Amino acid sequence: MSLYFVEGKGWRYEFEHKKVRYTKAWFKKKSEAKAAEAERRKEVKNPTPEPMIPIDTDFLTLVNRRLDYVKTYNSEGHFKDVLYHCRRWVKEWQDLKCSEITHTMIEDYIIKRSKASPIVANKELQYLRALFNYGIKRKMIENNPTDQIGFLPVEKRKKYIPPKDDVVRVISMADPDTQHYLWTIVLTAGRVNEVNSLTWDDVSFTDRSITLWTRKRKNGNKEPREVPMVPKLYEILHHRFQQRKDELPWVFWHEYWCRNTRQWVRAPYKDRKKIMGTLCERANVRYFRYHAMRHLTASILDEMGIPIGTIQRILGHQNRKTTEIYLHSIGDAERKAMNKLQQVDGFSRIDATLLDKSVNMSRSFWKRKVKRPSLEILMSEINNLGFSAVGRKYGVSDNAVRKWMKGYKG
Incomplete structure (x- = not known):
């Protein structure tokens, strides 16, 4: 404890706690300085926690x-x-x-x-x-009111994937520019926004590859992936490249009247919403949209025996489970596994009665009464167990057991 007197300033205390110096002067008496130092030491060693100010935001x-x-x-x-x-x-x-x-x-x-x-x-x-x-x-609020609220159960349905012939028919109904657009989606398994934003800088005729860019990543990072060009796609893009306009960088673009600027604008597509409905109606096939063609390409690759890791890289998925959602075909592995059931005893031959129409009897036949025990056994079980327990044993009600008794006694 450091207490000392300073001329003109009175008694003073001074001490150090956790390498921090504390001091105060102008005490008239030494006892006052001593008491003040003790109080200050107590405050420093046991600080009063500052009150929590709740944070809130509109x-x-x-x-x-x-x-x-x-x-x-x-x-x-x-x-x-x-x-x-x-x-x-x-x-x-x-x-x-x-x-x-x-x-x-x-x-x-x-x-x-x-x-x-x-x-x-x-x-x-x-x-x-x-x-x-x-x-x-962002420390704007403290609590999340959605905590402990579970998601509702949903009825998941099998996603409709159009047959390959339907896709070809729909594409054949389109004008040449739209045909190029749809074939690019099918032959790259690209997302619509990836194909819409495709520029000539992303197309390499030397390497015969296309770079597709996606923002479907954590934190919105824009990341590339390369997809090889098949010969048909190479012909389509090479043809478009020959007829391109030098000032426009996009592979697919359109010209439209902008109401805001009151002038004609050339820009890439955002979402061609109506065209698939029109083309499906012309082709007289069940309606599908662009993303279904991406599923179709993935399923075809799976049927051809392409490893799922390769399909995953083509589709640009980070998670293998996401890729598995896209594979709708029943592959050879599944067929071979199910065919092994034929090797199980009793599964290899069809029971003739299953093919006989006479087995399709009325419902009462299949719900026929259970086989009754003899009177002696029934009487013994009733005496030992009671009507309800006997009924549970034979899968009937206690009233049915009483009727059995009446039937035996006439």
Whole structure:
């Protein structure tokens, strides 16, 4: 304990704690300095925790910040999707603080959206969870009200993959420019936005390869993948290259009237929504969209015995499980596995009765009564077990057992 007197400043204390120096002067008496030093030491060794100031943000502010982030780091298509959902949320909770939005409010909203479909409701929940997690990560809010809310069960259906002949028929109904576009999707297994953004810099006639760019990655990174050019695709792109306009970098583009600038604009396609419906109607086939052709290419490669790792690289998937979703064909491995059932005793021959129409009897035949025990056995079991237990043993009701008794006794 360091206490000393300084002329003109009175008594003073001075000490050090965890390499930090603490001092104070202007005490008239030594006892006062000593008491003050003891009190200060106590405060330093046991500091009073600062009160936690709850953090909170207006819901509208959080939504706007999230939209700015998605627009910067993700694709334009994903931004539009998130924007669509955000507009719905703002109508519900625009005047509230994030802390005022409760678990129950979110759950009620999800149940309301499930009337459209469980898939729609699950997507709303997925995007809401991402919104509040973004706020927590940015220290704008403290809690996520979507926690502990589970996704709704959905009825998964087998995705329709058009037969190869239907795809060829649809392509043949299109004009030459659209035929080039559709063949490029089929022969590269590319996503629509990847083909739309394809430039001549991405096409290498020397290496006979195409570089497709995607933003479907974590943090929105734009990453390339190379796809080899098959001869048919080489002919298509070489033909387009001969007729290209030097000032336009895109492989596929169109000219349209822009209402904002009031002039004609040349730009790449964004999404050719209506064309597939028209072409499928002309070809008189079941309707499908561009992504189904990507599934078709993957399934054809799988049927040809191409390793799944190779198909995964062509499709540009990071996760093998995603690639497996695209493989809809029944391959030789599955057929060989199921054919082994023929080797099981009793499976190799067809029971003749299964082919006889006479076995298709009335329902009462298949629900015929159980075989009754003899009177002596029945009486013994009833005495030992009772009517209910005997009924459970033979798979009937206790009243049925009583009827058996009456039948035996006449």
